[in-house]
Amino acid sequence: MNEIFNEITLFSVVSLGAIGSIAAIILFMVARKFKVIEDPRIDTVEELLPGANCGGCGLAGCRALAEAIVKAESLDGFSCPPGGNDAMQDIAKAMGWEAEAQTPMIAVLRCNGSREFAPPKVRYEGAMTCAFAHSLFSGEGGCPYGCLGCGDCVRACAFDAMYMDEKTGLPVIIDDKCVACGACVKECPRNIIEMRKKGKKDRRIFVSCINQEKGGVARKSCKVACIGCGKCVKECKFDAITLENFLAYIDYEKCTMCRKCTPVCPTNAIHELNFPPRKPKAEKPKTEAEA
């Protein structure tokens, strides 16, 4: 009994050992032959990136961006919206390159057609996705350009930087959390969200409307629509505002944030965010100098 047992044990140990060694040799040879040589810098760059895999850079994720940067041997044309300028400067330092300073951006919602200003005329009860609602009709308020309020942008945001305001039916962007990755911009079927330059202290001025209908038609569905009157264009001394298809647009590169256009808008379509409250009229020039 004991002898047979010993024989079996011996046989198993020897045969398994032999198979193991042969396999080890094969694996060793294969590993040497098909060795993938990877630039170690890719790992360095990837570590410096935020690792959100948001796709804001236009590539498949942080790893893909790192590979692309190392391959190109420069930072030109690459940007990491969530990492911003800091991440790029860090990478440049680690690689020993030069990097241009990038201006921080932020998403802004260019629609103010809340339930109050654009009261719903019909009720939508299809699938709660803007992509579908957009293919069906102009929207509960009737504006064919305005926000549909199903929250596709909120679902697209990987940084919890957006939420739907139950009262207004519009999405809200949280300044501190938005990293300008642009996922919401891509998601919105109506192209309402725009990436704009973040001003000093997160300030920004923009026309909160993208309706390109004639003034009268636009006003019919929404009280705060841009009617294309052109008052702001006349008011702006820096040629920052252009009017096209009954819609004003403020160029953030040219805008000096003087806040002169905001009060002249008859429909309050121009929004200013994060500015100190306006001072009485007499002191207006002083405010301007501050801003």
Next chain:
Amino acid sequence: MGGVHPPENKFAEKCAIERLDSPDTVAIPLSQHLGAPAKVIVSKGDKVLAGQLIAKGDTFISANIHSSVSGTVAKIDDVIDASGYRRKAVVIKVDGDEWLDEIDRDATLIKECNLNKEEIIKKISELGIVGLGGATFPSHVKMMVPKGKKAEYLIINGVECEPCLTADHRLMLEKGEEILVGISIQMKALGVDKAIIGIESNKPDALAHLQKLADGYKGITVEALKVKYPQGAEKQLIKALVNREVPSGKLPIEVGCVVHNVGTALAVYEAVQKNKPLIERVVTVTGKSVKKPSNFMVRIGTPVSALIEAAGGLPEDAGKVINGGPMMGKALNDLEAPVTKGTSGILIFTREETPRPPEQNCIRCAKCLTICPMGLEPYLLAVLSDKKRLEECEKERIMDCMECGSCHYICPSGRPLLDQMRVGKARVGKMIRERSN
């Protein structure tokens, strides 16, 4: 394969077609057909007669549009239409009812047609005939058989499988002879010698009537079909009548068939024999609480509100007004939307019928699989398109979906399957187009 049996609710079945007077103003949209919108050729202030060409379809897949009334062009402006958006339309202020001289308005039947193939197709194209079954595909395009293909059968869709709608049913009863002449003209244009009219067996009167009449026409037969939805869809109809299957992504001509609606056959008759462009059509106005469910012969461009008024006004408990039938129709967001060439019915849901059931989780019951007439997996496609996995959607044949809505109707969890698949279809379509560019 597949199919559902929704309650038929054909309230207006016994109501003869009534001619509705033209309203004070009509708004004739420039995009009433599948394909490129037509180009306007009139301008503000022009006097037009009923039947006069007002917009020209100048691309291959497009259709001419004619004035449905006589009067003055008030404006060419954006008007909210059944699409839910404001789109370009010609608004005409009605003045009297003068028709173009060449249109024969006499009701006598003209059986003889001495035109040849090309002349018939040219006339159909010029007079703006489109498929009246709902998809509004320009008819002349369907009549031109591509090179290398041969049409064997002309299949006429008299199924009207959408619940509630009765427009085609009434047409078959009241204009049977005209429809049959129209079919013979279409057969001549296509060069086929066999035509089959498919009618669901829930319309025994129409079946008997057309069967009797068809004896006098060579090559036309009438067949009764099982009642189910969607029996009248092109591919299902071909399968039921000639037992051929159209391959995925291909047109019926691939299996030697061309499918037209009975309404289109009538429009072809009127165009070829009477020179009458497609300027009016039969619209069913119906609903559980509608006072007077009716079938109206209305001019294109009449606002929907005028039709509802004629059917006894908007019921107090109206919850939703639908353009089309309950299965494939779309809710209107403005009652001033005009009737177009594709409007087959106006259905008014009561407030009780309106709400959708609350959306719950998929319980994997596979009901949607068993009823899908195209043999798709709606539950899977809905999830895939929601997650934007477009390549997989394409592999699972999402483009074969005809949007009949059966899956959405049958789903015990009230999931918006069709809504999600429509989004997926649009995205996959875009992806395919981009790939081929």
